[in-house]
Amino acid sequence: MLMESIIIQDHIFEVSGKKVMLDFDLASLYRMETKRLKQALKRNAIRFPEDFMSQLNENEWIAILRTHFSTFKQLLVDRPSIFRMLLPSM
Secondary structure: OHHHHHHHHOOEEEEOOEEEEEHHHHHHHOOOOHHHHHHHHHHOHHHOOOOOEEEOOHHHHHHHHHHHOOOOHHHHOOOOEEEEOOOOOO
16 A cells, blocks of 8 residues: 555645645556546536546646656657646545
8 A cells, every 4th residue: 555655646746835746646556547537527527526537738738847857858848738736535
């Protein structure tokens, strides 16, 4: 369990002061294609907060690439969606 938490934490980024995951990382956690994840979320949009999924702007995407990926030129073309982390309320 601890190892899984560490692996997941490596895929959480901060964008505009919010903790988020990239669409392809979240899809990987659920062992599905990114396209299928987005389709499922759109079909069930009413179950999620309005700001749960959004699109990175170019500057946000470049900042993540520069900080976390060693070779990022091929990733510049398609900016991923991001998903806000939903923390359980206590």
